[in-house]
Amino acid sequence: MKQLPLQSPSFAYAERGFGQWLDILGYAPTTVYNMPHAVRELLHWMEAQGKTQLHQLASVNISDYYDHLRERENITRGGGLSNAYLNKHQQAIKLFADYLRQTGKLILPVMEWENEVIDTSQIDVLTIEEVKMLFKATEILPDTRKHQRDREFYEALQYRDRAMLSVYYGCGIRRNEGVQLDRGDINFNRGILHVRKGKNYKERFVPITQQSLQHLQIYLYDGRPLLLGGSKSQALFISAKAKRMDGQTMLWRLKQLIDLTDNAKLQQKKVGLHTLRHSIATHLLGKGMNLEKIKEFLGHTSLESTQIYTHLNLEQHG
Secondary structure, eight states, X not given: OTTOOOOOHHHHHHHHHHHHHHHHTTOOHHHHHHHHHHHHHHHHHHHHTTOOSGGGOXXXXXXXXXXXXXXXXXXXXXXXXXXXXXHHHHHHHHHHHHHXXXXXXXXXXXXXXXXXXXXXGGOOOXXXXXXXXXXXXXXXXXXXXXXXXXXXXXXXXXXXXXXXXXXXTTSOOOHHHHHTOBGGGEETTTTEEEEOSOGGGOOEEEEOOHHHHHHHHHIIIIIHHHHHTTOOOOXXXXXXXXXXXXXXXXXXXXXXXXXXXXXXXHHTSOOOHHHHHHHHHHHHHHTTOOHHHHHHHHTOSSHHHHTHHHHHHHHHHO
């Protein structure tokens, strides 16, 4: 991990060299950024065992480390999706062993590991009908006689909530990606959303459907100015206090929409903003989109991360 200290010059040199090797071989920037950090965690663990030289790294140490990592992940994250984290570490260690062999620094046997099985039963996915219920819930106005705000204000919130669903579900973005969006990140002429601050600093362009563009346009021209008041914020999603919405506020609004659906089955699901991302990916797969295109759509670094939706799709339609 990035913040873990390494005392051994030998280990620090190997970590830097590994990153440079990945870069020279043309690996994706996110791989060049992430894999050495995973290896740093292994080397930091080695130091804690009293081993500070590269030649002391053996397959038995790596196996012991991986067992330690697996135990830690199951305790701290409760299993389930943490297996995806373990698979990333497997990939990093295998690549690091390749680097050591090919540069003549150390000969390690090939790690014969099986990928950890990701427990998709831990992931709730909405059906298409449930997504429609959420959009329908944005049309429900509160009784303005019981509130200090006028009808126009609550209509502006409705426009914003529809736009929020259009971006999180329709574009499959991550929670923080939505928080960081500015109004200029939507290109109406080309029908794309520019995600400038994606995971690991990776930006991407995501297509927007005509229906979603319409929701965004209505919000930007009829809802957002009213919520802003006199504020000059560039944020796409504006709170009732005229500030950029944070992830917690967006989640709270999503929970309110779920309550408004008055659907018991939907209300029993564990739904967060990331659920909308899981849901659109599963729905796209069910409609026949291939995994490679879904990988690009979601901004995944590797196809392994995307393959989870194959299991989710089978569970929904099996």
